[in-house]
Amino acid sequence: MQPINQVAVIGAGVMGSGIAAQFANAGIPVVLYEQHQQILDRALEGLLSRKPAALMDPSSLGLIQTALVGDWQKLTPCDWVIEVIVEDLEAKRKLYAKLEAHLPSHCLVSSNTSGILWSELTKNCGTEFKRRFAITHFFNPPRYMQLLEFVKGPDTDAETTQRLIDCCEQQLGKTVVIAEDTPGFIANRIGIFSILNGIQLAIKKNIKIEEADAITGRPLGMPKTGVFGLADLIGLDTIALIARNFRTQLAKYDYAQPVLGMPDLMEIMLRKGAIGRKIGRKGP
Ligand SMILES: NC(=O)c1ccc[n+]([C@@H]2O[C@H](COP(=O)([O-])OP(=O)(O)OC[C@H]3O[C@@H](n4cnc5c(N)ncnc54)[C@H](O)[C@@H]3O)[C@@H](O)[C@H]2O)c1
Incomplete structure (x- = not known):
């Protein structure tokens, strides 16, 4: 399976910034998206002082470039977009509607939701988006927590599933547990x-x-x-x-x-x- 060579993470809060750091730790370049530049600046600064350390080597911060939502051109080289915004169904659905219009055709998508159903998240999405969409639930702090829950829906295709699981296990060193699409997963x-x-x-x-x-x-x-x-x-x-x-x-x-x-x-x-x-x- 093709490895993931670049990712976009949308949302630079506690989890989004930590997930971006974990990709950087694995040597994978990241585009970190947010609504405001100040949040991005604070997130990058925070990564350098987080305890326990989010970055294995502070110089890996150089692998994280920032972007404001709307600057979708920066998605072009990305193989995978991870949505890590606020745990609000409507906010997530609105974002997916925007992504559907701008996502490069090769790009996979996942959500870091703590427990919203795949079927609810994708309710308004087209089949092509659903085919490439799964839930990849990282735990806090993303560098240190071994577990990653993976949830797919009836439309998620086998290649999306395998490629995301391979990346999580082989490139990020996670232990992936496959969960059913039920509230809160496992x-x-x-x-x-x-x-x-x-x-x-x-x-x-x-x-x-x-x-x-x-x-x-x-x-x-x-x-x-x-x-x-x-x-x-x-x-x-x-x-x-x-x-x-x-x-x-x-x-x-x-x-x-x-x-x-x-x-x-x-x-x-x-x-x-x-x-x-x-x-x-x-x-x-
Ligand atoms: N906090 C945890 O321990 C934890 C653990 C696992 C999963 N999660 C899940 O991860 C996701 C993010 O949680 P968090 O704790 O990082 O939240 P957070 O509140 O720290 O960060 C959310 C970020 O999303 C940004 N945001 C909101 N709407 C946006 C939009 N439309 N576009 C771009 N950015 C937007 C906000 O500005 C904020 O910086 C949630 O789904 C949450 O349930 C959280």
Whole structure:
């Protein structure tokens, strides 16, 4: 299968910039797209100071060029476009409509959605786009998390699937797990439930944040951050969007529904803009 020689990543937030860095680590040039130049400048600057380091060698930053959405000419040499924008179905659909009009015919497309269905994302797309579209769900931080969930739809063709999986495994060193097109796929069906359930229990039982994180991290076989630390890493804004999507996508009687509301504490922090470490401010 033809290797991927250049990619475009659209969205330079926590995940988009981290994914761009991981391609640069693999020696693959990236065009990183955003809505505003200031966001791109901040993203590149952030990659040089991120802890743990996003780049294996700071000089790899040179492999990431930036572009503003609309400058679609820069897609011409790209083999794969990865959409990593806000977890909002309508925003993603609008972007795909633009991409459909400008995408080079050889270019594959994927979304880094945390749990929106392939069938929902592509609802308004033509067959030609669907043939080249899959979900490649990288985890945070993209350089260090081995797992990558892959979801295809009924129209995704076999070549798209194989080429994306080969790139993720052989060029980026990921372990690819193929998931069904169900809400939250595998990881977030469990993960978002666990985070919100853990946080709500800790608040209810008056357990300190540090204590809750100490219990819910390694001792439970979960990420070492613990539930509060993980929410802080992911971003409370993104957690709120994932939970909202889940509430809509899951059946009303689903066991996860009762914990998918954001706790009051997190709502207050969201309103105050204290959304996590991505803005350089700590939690409560
Ligand atoms: N945060 C995590 O830990 C995590 C992990 C796995 C997957 N994801 C998923 O990755 C995606 C991005 O999440 P994130 O945490 O990086 O979010 P983020 O809020 O940090 O970044 C999103 C970026 O997208 C940009 N954006 C929004 N609309 C755009 C558009 N139309 N065109 C170009 N750029 C646009 C915003 O300016 C912002 O910089 C979401 O789908 C999310 O669910 C997040």
